[in-house]
Amino acid sequence: MEKLLNFFPVEASTGAVAVDKLFFFLIAVAGTIVLLVGGLIVGFSWRYRRSAQNERPPLPEWLSRDIEIGWTVATFFAFLFIFWWAASLKLATLDQPKHAVRIHVIAKQWMWKAEHGNGIREINELHVPVGRNILVSLNSQDVIHSFYVPAFRVKRDVVPGYTEQIWFKPDRPGRYELLCAEFCGTGHSRMRGDVIVMSAQDYAAWTKSAPNRDNLVREGADLFRSYGCAGCHQGAEPGKAPGLAGLYNSTVHLADGRTVTADDSYIRDSIMFSNQDVVAGFNPIMPSYKGRISDNELRRLLAYIKSLSEKR
Ligand code: CUA
Secondary structure, three states, rough: OOOOOOOOOOOHHHHHHHHHHHHHHHHHHHHHHHHHHHHHHHHHHHHHHOOOOOOOOOOOOOHHHHHHHHHHHHHHHHHHHHHHHHHHHHHHHHOOOOOEEEEEEOOOOOOOEEEEEOEEEEEEEEEEEOOOEEEEEEOOOOOEEEEEHHHEEEEEEEEEOOOOEEEEEOOOOOEEEEOOOOOOOHHHOOOEEEEEOOHHHHHHHHHHHOOOOOOOOHHHHHHEEEEEEEEHOOOOOOOOHHHHOOOOOEEEOOOOOOOOEHHHHHHHHHHHHHOOOOOOOOOOOOOOOOOOOOOHHHHHHHHHHHOOOOOO
């Protein structure tokens, strides 16, 4: 397909193949209908042109009734089928993989800053291993940006104040464009980078040699103490606040009867908007940290809280 359509972006992830199948199917259906309707227009224009002597008898019953009902029903089911196909593709992208390489990407005017789980940081470059699920969580520091990798057929708006998640599974090594797809100021067109997909060995070597390492978990632990979180969440009064060991990705029962999964955005919201989603059995006494804690610090705290759930 790629050789046939050279201008078409390369398919470099498993999702890209699935999206393209739907795309080409829609193009084929639309093309068929365009040819059919166009052909009929030309045909009828010729057959019933002014000088033509062709007769115009009334339509036979079967044509005006049965055919009319038939194509209306057929179109209905065809659209249902297309809806089902497109919706299930979309839902598959919302369903996050359990095992994934997690990367945090921050969008700001006008660059992409990436922070890997092991503390490696990079700017306008994103190194990922081939054949693994990559789960990217996205934050913006200023305005709305949009994380767009055409070769993976993924695009997600990054809205300030929200953590967006996106995932893909690259299946061929190479260097692919990363673009911002939302006009975000005068430097918007320069806000681009590369996703570098590497074999497992190359990725391991890169991880070892990469500069800009820092220890997110250790810095998070320091913040945990300096912000006073430890006093309630680890302190001598266990009834005051829920413990955090084993919290990450566990099921949490809330005071209002709902249950949620303690994922990144839940923990983030619990820190920023501490009196919503209160855990059952506890009072909403924790102060809100909105405006008091930076995105940088929040990610370090998250890394620390996650580390409390890892087996050592
Ligand atoms: Cu960021 Cu356009």
